[in-house]
Amino acid sequence: MKKIIEKVPGYDTMVLPLHKARAMKAAKRYGFPARKMKVIGVTGTNGKTTTCFMIYRMLLEAGKKVGLMTTVAWGYGKDVKPQMTHMTTADAGTLNKRMREIADAGAEFLVLEVTSHALAQDRVWGVPFDMVVWTNLTHEHLDYHKTFERYRDAKRRLFKMADRNVKGMKIGAVNADDASAEFFYKDISKPLTYGVDHGELRARQVKLLPNGVDYFVKYQGKKIHVRTQIPGKFNVHNSLATVAVGLSYCLSVEEIERGIYALDFVDGRMNRIDEGQDFGVVMDYAHTPDAFEKLIPDMKAACSGKLIVMFGSAGGRRDPAKRPIQGEIAGRHADEVVLTEEDDRETPGMEILDQIAEGAEKAGKVRDKDLFLILDRPSAIEFCLKRAKKGDMVLLLGKGNEKTIERADGEHEYSEETEARKVLKKLQEERKP
Numbered sequence: 001m002k003k004i005i006e007k008v009p010g011y012d013t014m015v016l017p018l019h020k021a022r023a024m025k026a027a028k029r030y031g032f033p034a035r036k037m038k039v040i041g042v043t044g045t046n047g048k049t050t051t052c053f054m055i056y057r058m059l060l061e062a063g064k065k066v067g068l069m070t071t072v073a074w075g076y077g078k079d080v081k082p083q084m085t086h087m088t089t090a091d092a093g094t095l096n097k098r099m100r101e102i103a104d105a106g107a108e109f110l111v112l113e114v115t116s117h118a119l120a121q122d123r124v125w126g127v128p129f130d131m132v133v134w135t136n137l138t139h140e141h142l143d144y145h146k147t148f149e150r151y152r153d154a155k156r157r158l159f160k161m162a163d164r165n166v167k168g169m170k171i172g173a174v175n176a177d178d179a180s181a182e183f184f185y186k187d188i189s190k191p192l193t194y195g196v197d198h199g200e201l202r203a204r205q206v207k208l209l210p211n212g213v214d215y216f217v218k219y220q221g222k223k224i225h226v227r228t229q230i231p232g233k234f235n236v237h238n239s240l241a242t243v244a245v246g247l248s249y250c251l252s253v254e255e256i257e258r259g260i261y262a263l264d265f266v267d268g269r270m271n272r273i274d275e276g277q278d279f280g281v282v283m284d285y286a287h288t289p290d291a292f293e294k295l296i297p298d299m300k301a302a303c304s305g306k307l308i309v310m311f312g313s314a315g316g317r318r319d320p321a322k323r324p325i326q327g328e329i330a331g332r333h334a335d336e337v338v339l340t341e342e343d344d345r346e347t348p349g350m351e352i353l354d355q356i357a358e359g360a361e362k363a364g365k366v367r368d369k370d371l372f373l374i375l376d377r378p379s380a381i382e383f384c385l386k387r388a389k390k391g392d393m394v395l396l397l398g399k400g401n402e403k404t405i406e407r408a409d410g411e412h413e414y415s416e417e418t419e420a421r422k423v424l425k426k427l428q429e430e431r432k433p
Contacts, residue, residue: 020122023092027126033099034127037067037110040245041127043158044135044175046291047238048113050230051135053266054242056111058259062251067102070113071285072267072401074098076105082267082403092123099127116154129162131248132188133173133241137180138290152180159187173244175199175237192248194240201244203236210302217243224253229264231302234294268400273417275424278390279305283416285400287314287342289325296333296395305391309334310384311398312377313356315347316406323352324359331363334395336370336387340380342398343406349375377405377414382423396420 027034042052052070059066060077069090073080090098102110118124137152162171172188174181176199185191194201200219203226207214212228213235224243228235239260246256265271273281280303286295300307309330313323330337337360339353353373357365365371374380377399384394396416399405405414 017122019092020125023096023122023125026092026096030096030100032126033096033103034110036103037099037107038130039110039112039127040131040133041112041114041124041129041158041162042133042135042241043114043116043119043155044133045138045288046286046294047135047234047241049285050235050266050269051133051238051241052111052113054228054238054260054263055133055245057263058242058246058251058256059109059111059249061259061262062246062255064109065107066109066111067099067105067107068111069095069098069102070111072269074102076102076107082401090123092125095123096126114158116151119157120154124158124161127161129158129171131171131173131245132158132162133245134159134175134184135237135241136175136178136290138288152183156183156187159184162188171248173241173248175241177237192244194237194244196236199240201240201247203240206236208233208298213239219243219247222247222253224256226257227261229261230266230270231298232270232295233298234291268402268416271400271417273420273424275421276428277385277388277424279388280393281385281388281396281420281424282393283396283400283420285398285402287311287398289322289329292326292329292397295397296330299393299395300333300335303391303393305389305393306335307333307393307395308336308338308384308388309395309397310338310340310380311356311396312340312342312344313352313398314343314345315349315352316343316345320352320355323355324362327356327359327361328363329359331360331365331371336372337365338372338374338380338384340374340377341405341407342377344408345406346408378419381416381419385420385423385427 042048049071056066056068067076068074068080071083073083075081114124159172172191174185174191174193175195176193177195177197193199196203201217203215203217205216212231214227217224226239228239242260243256268285271283273283286292313326339356341349344352360371374383388394399416404411
């Protein structure tokens with residue numbers, strides 16, 4: 001009898017090898033397009049999209065022919081298209097079709113964002129990764145992988161795939177500051193580690209600025225001055241990963257510096273929304289406890305008034321254990337917390353909000369005083385923006401660039417930026433003398 005089931009590392013059940021069969025079929029159908037390019041795979045819990053964009057922009061500014069496939073966008077050269085779905089790494093058919101288009105356009109490099117789901121399901125089968133980058137590993141997707149160890153092992157598959165394909169160069173960049181770093185750099189023959197406290201590439205003289213980060217890094221006699229146009233402490237690590245890629249492909253110091261600084265915007269990541277109001281509004285995709293821990297304190301430090309944070313947590317089969325953790329982090333660092341829907345799917349919305357609220361209340365927040373539960377997301381945005389005064393900061397988290405919101409009756413068109421701008425314009429009109 002033929003074997004019809006297999007155990008996929010990082011996944012907790014025996015599954016039919018359907019995904020792998022689809023990936024093999026798709027790769028063959030489109031002529032194994034990934035083989036025609038140097039594919040740089042980026043994985044991790046947080047920072048994948050921004051790191052991909054930084055690498056892509058750096059290579060583009062250095063005159064390389066480069067393609068990009070991320071949560072936010074995909075395409076070749078300066079011609080990138082919005083990614084409309086919730087799925088980070090597309091299904092095998094779409095993935096190979098788009099890689100074929102990018103390869104046919106003449107790309108020599110492809111920067112590909114890779115999720116643990118895609119790795120566990122063999123969606124990237126047949127992709128010969130030339131270099132891999134790991135950003136970090138934190139509490140996420142345990143609804144699917146069940147344990148942190150299985151989640152970690154799913155991510156590690158990317159590094160094991162790369163080491164089988166390429167020899168003789170630094171094929172992996174690993175965040176040495178992360179507690180799981182050793183599990184990744186031991187999977188490849190020549191890792192290049194980076195970090196603030198650990199690693200071969202070490203950020204020095206770090207300055208967190210309102211409009212970016214600034215630091216120096218030394219490596220083998222080279223001194224690189226890194227400056228980004230995207231703020232946030234986490235962009236120190238994102239840009240260090242990009243430096244590692246640049247050095248691995250022998251880019252000059254000037255090309256690395258210029259390329260990283262050239263990126264001034266990533267849709268849904270630390271985007272400021274300005275309609276002339278006298279308080280700040282920032283939209284970001286952050287939706288994990290680790291991302292909250294890194295982002296919210298930074299925003300509080302940069303805020304002269306109150307920090308109002310609005311977010312929810314995904315429903316359906318998504319990991320519920322992170323909900324009170326998110327609530328506690330926001331409760332500790334924000335002045336006011338507003339809880340709302342975030343792709344609730346079939347899970348009752350108020351059930352999710354109550355679970356998040358438990359953590360916020362543990363941190364000292366009180367309902368209807370500095371903790372508010374407003375299920376309808378557009379209404380929650382309006383509530384936040386109406387409460388904001390001069391010098392305050394409103395932080396809208398969890399949806400970022402996504403173009404839909406998932407409720408019990410299916411997907412609905414939705415844009416966080418559009419909703420926020422609509423309310424801000426209305427408020428500006430009302431406040432005119």
